[in-house]
Amino acid sequence: xxxxxxxxxxxxxxxxxxxxxxxxxxxxxxxxxxxxxxxxxxxxxxxxxxxxxxxxxxxxxxxxxxxxxxxxxxxxxxxxxxxxxxxxxxxxxxxxxxxxxxxxxxxxxxxxxxxxxxxxxxxxxxxxxxxxxxxxxxxxxxxxxxxxxxxxxxxxxxxxxxxxxxxxxxxxxxxxxxxxxxxxxxxxxxxxxxxxxxxxxxxxxxxxxxxxxxxxxxxxxxxxxxxxxxxxxxxxxxxxxxxxxxxxxxxxxxxxxxxxxxxxxxxxxxxxxxxxxxxxxxxxxxxxxxxxxxxxxxxxxxxxxxxxxxxxx
Amino acid sequence: xxxxxxxxxxxxxxxxxxxxxxxxxxxxxxxxxxxxxxxxxxxxxxxxxxxxxxxxxxxxxxxxxxxxxxxxxxxxxxxxxxxxxxxxxxxxxxxxxxxxxxxxxxxxxxxxx
Numbered sequence: 001x002x003x004x005x006x007x008x009x010x011x012x013x014x015x016x017x018x019x020x021x022x023x024x025x026x027x028x029x030x031x032x033x034x035x036x037x038x039x040x041x042x043x044x045x046x047x048x049x050x051x052x053x054x055x056x057x058x059x060x061x062x063x064x065x066x067x068x069x070x071x072x073x074x075x076x077x078x079x080x081x082x083x084x085x086x087x088x089x090x091x092x093x094x095x096x097x098x099x100x101x102x103x104x105x106x107x108x109x110x111x112x113x114x115x116x117x118x119x120x121x122x123x124x125x126x127x128x129x130x131x132x133x134x135x136x137x138x139x140x141x142x143x144x145x146x147x148x149x150x151x152x153x154x155x156x157x158x159x160x161x162x163x164x165x166x167x168x169x170x171x172x173x174x175x176x177x178x179x180x181x182x183x184x185x186x187x188x189x190x191x192x193x194x195x196x197x198x199x200x201x202x203x204x205x206x207x208x209x210x211x212x213x214x215x216x217x218x219x220x221x222x223x224x225x226x227x228x229x230x231x232x233x234x235x236x237x238x239x240x241x242x243x244x245x246x247x248x249x250x251x252x253x254x255x256x257x258x259x260x261x262x263x264x265x266x267x268x269x270x271x272x273x274x275x276x277x278x279x280x281x282x283x284x285x286x287x288x289x290x291x292x293x294x295x296x297x298x299x300x301x302x303x304x305x306x307x308x309x310x311x312x313x
Numbered sequence: 314x315x316x317x318x319x320x321x322x323x324x325x326x327x328x329x330x331x332x333x334x335x336x337x338x339x340x341x342x343x344x345x346x347x348x349x350x351x352x353x354x355x356x357x358x359x360x361x362x363x364x365x366x367x368x369x370x371x372x373x374x375x376x377x378x379x380x381x382x383x384x385x386x387x388x389x390x391x392x393x394x395x396x397x398x399x400x401x402x403x404x405x406x407x408x409x410x411x412x413x414x415x416x417x418x419x420x421x422x423x424x425x426x
Contacts, residue, residue, distance in 0.1 A: 019331070124371075
């Protein structure tokens, strides 16, 4: 046990140290790199908390995708107007004291758990067998709290619409401003040719295995998005304009199938988002496959950023 | 002190660190980053709640875990939206900070903060 205790303490020290350095760093680029490392370390903390599904999501989204978005933003903001606002030392000190109070309040809550800890785990396990799923987290996501999961996908699409809507009129319907580093026969080109086949297999595996083991549509979709972005950044495929006819159906196919099965549940199983007995697992897998595609496209386009060029005829 | 409490305390500390960065750093991009730190601290506290509620042979309560997965995704969507707003601000004003230098811009600019 002691080796784990030492590991945990080391991990927490690293996480807190990197968190402080991302806040304190003068250079925004250094802060973002710190944030990516922080996300990866945090996913190890999630494994230590026996939440492997969360660890996968944190590594993929919290570190990877958010980090990529921020790196893109840093590159564009590099030559922006300077920052001439300075905050005086007394104000900083007062802020630090108040933030420490907030942290202390949370710490007290953490240190004084209730006598009888409430848990829904037995209820989850009791009915999980009926759904045919083996992964309790997937069970919660697609059976017990399916509405949350459906709305979460809708939020992704709404965010994408929001990002697109911020484009100036002149480039509406155009091409996202993803930076492309097309240099012939570089390592990037090589990796962009080598990795996607592997990545696509990994994504399909993650989506399929999500019913039984940690994994699922979201993690699979993120891997797909990462592969797509790699190919686009290396300049092997062009960034599509958002007016492409194949793009929008792909974006909504996941939520639409989810919603259609949910509505069918009203007729066949007497409740919205309920599955008819015996068909739960095939329906959930169908929803997950469609969601993986939609999530992959949505994440890829979100990471590609706001529209910058008008569509070329 | 067990592992769950240790991670819970670091979650609490992360909330404090993130909040401090969010308040004191004037650059919007750094504020977004600090806000993400704050959020991940809250998620970590949630993870501890889940870990303590381990039962039925599971390592933790799956309900808070599923909620954290949803939360990470929604936080990403909000971050993407916020970054797009910052980039648009840069396009409009040529600056990446939320100052109130030119009176004409004040309302629109502070509306995004």
